[in-house]
Amino acid sequence: MRELLSELRDWHTSGTPFALATVVAVRGSAPRDPGAVMAVSADGTVAGSVSGGCVESDVCEVASEVLATGGPQLRTYGISDEDALGVGLTCGGTLDVLVQPCTTEADRDRLRELVDLVAAGEPVAVATVVAPPASMGARRVVLAGRVSGSLGDEGLDAAVTDDARGLLAQGATASHRYGAHGERRMQDVTVFVQTFAPAPRMLVFGAIDHAAATARIGSFLGYRVTVCDARPAFATRQRFPTADEVVCAWPHTYLASTAVDARTVVCVLTHDPKFDVPLLAEALRTPAAYIGVMGSRRTHADRIARLREAGVDEEGLARLASPVGLDLGARTPEETAVSIAAEIVQHRWGGTGRPLSELTGTIHHTRQPEA
Known part of the structure; x- marks a missing residue:
């Protein structure tokens, strides 16, 4: 929507x-x-x-x-x-x-309220009865601190509200079946719960040309993009007009102070040990969905050695997508950003990254569960 x-x-x-x-x-x-x-x-x-x-x-x-x-x-x-x-x-x-x-005016007012909540970035879930036909279209709106509307039964309302808040926390949309009074083991009523969680975050570290292109494609993919760099001359709004925010701070300090969840993607484009090592050590303490790191294979090998010295274990090192991106033969910052975005999408959905013409079976992958 x-x-x-x-x-x-x-x-x-x-x-x-x-x-x-x-x-x-x-x-x-x-x-x-x-x-x-x-x-x-x-x-x-x-x-x-x-x-x-x-x-x-x-x-x-x-x-x-x-x-x-x-x-x-x-x-x-x-x-x-x-x-x-x-x-x-x-x-x-x-x-x-x-x-x-x-x-009707009531229909439009309900939708306008939802549109305003979504536009403001408020977490909101809308539960709608899909079946049986007699109650199709009944709706309940669930926010963090309040609810409105009813699906026609107090027990059903309570069960759906609980499930809607759980889905909202995951940023997931799904259908559930219940008994007429909200019973969990019955399937009399099908309720579709659509969630509008705030946009997931993309944190881009290193205010270079590749970061500008990555920020643009991150916004295109629906992420709320933050660009962070410790150098005031580089971390400017003029250089990153499409980013939602530009932060001038030491990357690891900023990362330790900001919200990171299981939908957040982290792109480390600094390829400088004094930034990378403390930043990655901090990133690996978070539940971030993806941590991509730019650099040559030689830089990657040196970075891994430094991270081991800093106490990062092998399980943590295995989370790093480094060198960042899929092998597309990218050269320019824009092409590199496409490569990075492709790997993020591949990681999210579980695709192979191979040409579809070489594969058989389903084209559209099922969403991977949130970490």
């Missing part, structure tokens, strides 16, 4: 009725994950995507029906060998799309 904030605000302001289509489940290979959103206004304007083009035309037709009737619909899209060119996913997977109307 983050990419649709501007359009949704405009439609809210103008009072434009629209339908919101959300991917609520994926089975097999599919181009978009649960939580992907597409909005269709009453005049047929489309924003966002639920499948990368495979089923959008049919979803637009469903949106028109939803706008006309005022009731939500759940559609399942798959593919069969007999109908490979029909409405469905050419990648061979199956996805469920929930299409809901936003036509």
Whole structure:
């Protein structure tokens, strides 16, 4: 939904009725994950995507029906060998799309509140009943300190609220099944919980040209990017206009004082022992998802020896992606940034890093569990 904030605000302001289509489940290979959103206004304007083009035309037709009737619909899209060119996913997977109307003032106000929370970076989870049809569309909004809305039963509300807060802490989106009163071992009710956690962080150390390119691609990938360097002449806003923040401080000191979680990626581009060794020793004490380090193989070997002398064990050393990046033959700072970004994506999803043309089987990998 983050990419649709501007359009949704405009439609809210103008009072434009629209339908919101959300991917609520994926089975097999599919181009978009649960939580992907597409909005269709009453005049047929489309924003966002639920499948990368495979089923959008049919979803637009469903949106028109939803706008006309005022009731939500759940559609399942798959593919069969007999109908490979029909409405469905050419990648061979199956996805469920929930299409809901936003036509009344109450609908628009609820969505505007959500849009404002997401835009402000507030952690928020939205739990929506997907099945059974009788209660489809019932919604409960869960924040750190409060909740609003109800799924129709006090016990169900309590169970879903607990699970929503757990998913929010992980930055994960998922569907859960419950009994009608929130029982854990029953499957009468399916609830889709979409979380909007603050953007994950990318910490880039070393204010060099490669850092500027890495900061740009980090922002493109949806990270909140911080560039840090101890040299005032290099750590300037002018040099890093796309970064969310630029910090002038000793890297290891800054890292020890800032928040790092299991979604954070750390890119160390300084390749100077006086910065690298204390910084990496500190980074390896954190739960960071990825720690990439720039430098030649000779620099890497020297760095490893220094880290061992500093007391870093072999398990910690094995966490380092060094030399940083995938082997793309990169030369320029921009190409190197693509190489680094490719390794981050590969690490997150568990891909092989090899050309898809050389592989068989599924193209889209299942999300790796958070550390």
